[in-house]
Amino acid sequence: MAAGGYDFAVIGGGLVGAAIAFGLCDGKRRVALLDEGDIALRASRGNFALVWVQSKGLGMPDYAQWTRRSSDAWQGLAEQLKRETQIDVAFSRRGGFTLCLSDAELQARSEQIKRLHNQSDLPYEILDHAQTKARLPLIGPSVAGSVFCPLDAHTNSLRLLRALHLGFTRRGGSYLPHHAVTKIGDGFRLETQNGTIEALRIVLAAGLGNAALAPMVGLNAPVRPLKGEIIVTERTGPFLQHPIVNLRQTDEGGVMIGDSQEETADLRVRSGAIATMAARVLAMFPHLAALNVVRSWAALRVMTPDGFPVYQQSPTHPGAFLAICHSGVTLAAAHAQHLAPMLEAGALDPSLSSFSAKRFDVQTAA
């Protein structure tokens, strides 16, 4: 154990850092979780809460496999959090749909899922309008059909973040808000606005903040913000048992709508994006026109150049690890239950070697 310091310091208290820190904490190790604090920009507080499998990993089988591992471990994580924190994160895995509003959309989506199935043995069904209506009776006539994957799920991601933080502190971890790391020295000495923290090993899990931190330990974190906007309606009676990629009914009864993607860090909510999302959803479920919108917001996804995660140990500063992904809800179980033990063991499994950011150097050279 580090004398006067920590065995591990995880930098970033969003979903990625909190899941890893929760997994690292077993009562024996001293683990610190450093964060900027409540004013921080966090994808973890503004996301859509899907635990989504059906579109993940085409072109990178290891990512499809990693997503599947997380999806399979999710129920266990939800039960563990309930046991340790009494917080129900409302995890529900009944399968999810992508609804298509034209034959061309359905064709394109079907081809994509077939390729994913051929690559990674993903279970799926392609359904025409009548078959979709048999499972989702309230769809409108504009729905041409759908793609269904039985592995897709959703949760309450704000409660997930709260539960991971509470579980972490109950397991003996030290949460240190207002500790934005500005410099990483040898050893590791982390300089923050509230003093210096020392740790034997560190995990960079600071979302978009990783871009500035990674070079301090010989790593590269090529992340960019990708804006997404979300609308929530007033509560209504249960009408939807399954999440849809751009629409879901929360455990509290509200309807969340959102799948916009915009290459900007401007967090203002744009009426254009909201109107486009709402129009698509009304074509899918016309009865939602009667509901009032109660809230809308924008948040920034943490995107890598190819959209796949980065997990890597520094070659120049052994003991410094980097963790980046754009699906931190989906991957929370993998981070807590599979990644954290690898960090504790001091090395990433060979099955994660394709996630190194070195793949971007190769692309640049090609």
Ligand SMILES: Cc1cc2nc3c(=O)[nH]c(=O)nc-3n(C[C@H](O)[C@H](O)[C@H](O)COP(=O)(O)OP(=O)(O)OC[C@H]3O[C@@H](n4cnc5c(N)ncnc54)[C@H](O)[C@@H]3O)c2cc1C
């Ligand atoms: C609109 C939208 C919809 C989404 N929908 C889904 C979805 O349905 N399913 C899914 O799986 N994922 C979804 N995501 C993605 C998911 O929210 C993110 O993958 C996840 O929140 C990223 O977590 P993170 O911890 O990496 O980053 P963040 O949540 O951004 O947290 C980073 C943390 O690091 C801290 N930090 C930054 N710099 C420093 C520093 N120097 N020192 C200390 N702390 C620092 C910040 O304070 C912050 O708390 C969505 C994202 C968005 C924006």
